[in-house]
Amino acid sequence: MKKTALILILVSFVFASSEVLALQRGAILYHTSRGDTIYGRAAALELPCSAIQLAHREMKSGHVGLYIVNERIIHAVTPAVEETASVNFIPQSDLDEGCRYLGAKVPVGIDTWPAEQVDQLMLLAREQVGKPYDIQFRHQKGPDTFTCVGLVEYLYEQVGYDITPSGYYSGGAGGLTYTQTYNCESSLGLDWAGENAFAELVEFSSFEHPLADPLNVGMIHEAKRYMFFPYTQYTQATTVDVATDIPVSGGGTSGGDGDDCFIATAAYGTPLHPHLGLLREFRERYLRTTSAGRFFLSIYERYGPSLAALIDRSEILKGLTRIALLPVLGLCILILHTGPLPLIAFFVALCVLVVYQVRRRKSPQEV
């Protein structure tokens, strides 16, 4: 009986202790770029953003994404705005090179917004998916091309909330305003170089760079070039921090094509099969939000692709996998409709059964 109790406690502990702090729709996620910088935030003057990095569009400007629901985000990346799992927000390669998650922010007073205002934000975000990334930073705020920070700015402005009220440009016919200034003077050949004030200045958008003209980067206003950086938006008093621990990295490549259900995708031959939607919903709601689930996913993500490749090659294996998935799907439907209690009850019943069988086998020997 002691063993049963111990198992019961362990199972309950796993489910009770590992709830992820939920995040509200419309929250804005931020991370620094490689080397832990989000321009203007660095502790000291930075020189490594060379012309080559500029030419390769590796500006050290960090990244911004909009939280949708069920650990999904919409963000502008090259070549197009995409909807993806939040784990793809920070690519592993960026993490490996010193990138850091800065957290999530929401507009002040968003809790008082009517539900349809947030719905409209979600709708507009979804409308932008598939639109091109603005690699020249000339039309960052759409409506036809976007950068990560411009997309979030645009979406909120469309629902009547200006995150950067005194900065960058506010749109409208001829209504471009450039109140933020920072001049990064160019010298020493190809590197960014300026005064040490660079690090302390919060507001900046104007920039100079030896390659800015040849590459035609940024918006031109009165012979100056301007860009809108994530840090400008990040530091606005119009948004406040919110606590969350949703997973924002570990997705490997910036995939987001929904083919992360490797085995089921291989079995059904498409990432769009309705059963996959069910499995994904279960994964997002119960596996990604518990430590036990995340442990399972880490193993699955390691070995799943090779297993899926094997299944993909054989029609027999595909059929067998589809049959094997049936009880899993049944369990998913049960849990998604009734909550995790049946699962806990199932585990407890299983544990009790195992212990009972073990004790029953041992009993005759003892006699």
Add this chain to the structure above:
Amino acid sequence: MFLRKIIIPLFSALFILSFLSAVADTGRDAATDPATALDRTRSVEDRLSAIRTMGQSGDERHSDPLLRMLRDTGENRRVRTGAVMALAESDRPRSQILEAYEEVYRDRKTGENLRYTILLSIGTLKATESQALLAEALSGDDDRIRFKAAQALGMIGSDDAVNLLVSRFEQEPDRMVRAEIVRALGRSESASVEGVLVRVLKTDPEPLVRYNAALSLVQFKSLGAEGREALSAAGEDPSPMVQRVGQEAGR
């Protein structure tokens, strides 16, 4: 002795090597856009940049490599997405582009974001030839695909597209898709659409859908009496968002 036998040959070899690598790099940099785009040893960013230039050039000779990249299922997803957009920009040869779009869209292994981009590009091209595909997508199982199909049909704006959207609206269960259908109808600005939008604004149970119906009506260049009346009544709508649109329209 040491200098002559080791140091000088070593430095000479290094010099020659660095010279050769510089020449090789120059050769790479001077590569044409199609060569860069197809070169898988290049970074994805470099390839995307080349693909974009190819699309902007409008040069029909670039369509072959772009179509090849799009159709190649082993190709990087971002590169394929870039090819979809570049082809939409070049618009030539149109029939081949639309054929490739349809082929890739129908491939069961094509991921969702690539599908969204294809649907959007069909809308950008205003490709009435692909309305059958959009109609199919609009009645599919995935609500996000239906959403994008509605958006693309709205961009096309033909009579057939409007009819498809109106008939889908009646049976659409997802409120986001319903709202997007209303927005798509609003873009078409046909006289028949005004009546539909008025009905939606007056009767739809979802505030999000009513809100978008009101927004669409406001943007009509020539609004009929029925539309003006509906907008005026929207000032009393239970949703504050719809109310605001109605009140602003009244002013």
